Amino acid sequence: MTDTLSNPPVHALRPMPGETLCGDQIHCWHREQALWMALADGLGHGPEAHDAASRAMDHLPTLSALPLTECISRCDTLLRGTRGVALAVACIDPAGQLTHVAVGNVRSLLLHQGRLTRLGGARGIVGAGFHHLHVERHHLQPGDWLVMFSDGIREDVPIAAALEAALPTPHTALTLLQRWARDNDDAAILLYCHG
Numbered sequence: 248m249t250d251t252l253s254n255p256p257v258h259a260l261r262p263m264p265g266e267t268l269c270g271d272q273i274h275c276w277h278r279e280q281a282l283w284m285a286l287a288d289g290l291g292h293g294p295e296a297h298d299a300a301s302r303a304m305d306h307l308p309t310l311s312a313l314p315l316t317e318c319i320s321r322c323d324t325l326l327r328g329t330r331g332v333a334l335a336v337a338c339i340d341p342a343g344q345l346t347h348v349a350v351g352n353v354r355s356l357l358l359h360q361g362r363l364t365r366l367g368g369a370r371g372i373v374g375a376g377f378h379h380l381h382v383e384r385h386h387l388q389p390g391d392w393l394v395m396f397s398d399g400i401r402e403d404v405p406i407a408a409a410l411e412a413a414l415p416t417p418h419t420a421l422t423l424l425q426r427w428a429r430d431n432d433d434a435a436i437l438l439y440c441h442g
């Protein structure tokens with residue numbers, strides 16, 4: 248890895264209270280010097296949601312040699328017969344170029360100098376079809392944050408304020424998860440600070 252991607256992504260997740268398996272899953276990997284990050288929210292909760300989200304995480308690294316839209320389409324085919332997932336995938340190359348796609352109810356935010364940008368997503372479910380996949384690109388500056396989280400965390404939580412003096416550590420991710428996770432769903436959050 249080059250110095251431009253020196254901060255590893257960090258995350259925290261937990262199942263809905265009363266469940267043992269988490270239907271939200273996160274996976275990060277490297278491919279040809281690019282950093283990939285994915286968050287999947289299996290529909291509903293419990294073992295079947297966990298199975299769908301885990302399968303998505305297993306498939307994506309092997310598909311990431313493909314163009315991003317093709318990668319998501321193949322994942323959609325491979326998840327047929329499962330519950331399906333809401334999914335966000337981000338790729339950051341060594342030059343700081345962020346490429347992002349999302350399907351369904353999952354949140355990705357870019358925080359640049361205190362200003363939040365919500366990244367777009369397509370309607371649908373990976374594993375049951377989707378429409379209008381939209382590939383979004385942004386150039387990251389040092390200090391910019393990418394935050395991805397499931398709908399087990401409310402959309403309007405004060406991300407910018409929470410990250411203003413924060414470090415990209417697992418402890419920060421866990422603290423925010425514990426502060427914001429709802430009692431009626433699985434919850435997951437991923438933090439990446441461009442360094």
Ligand SMILES: [Mn+2]
Nearest residue numbers: 288398399432
């Ligand atoms: Mn959910």
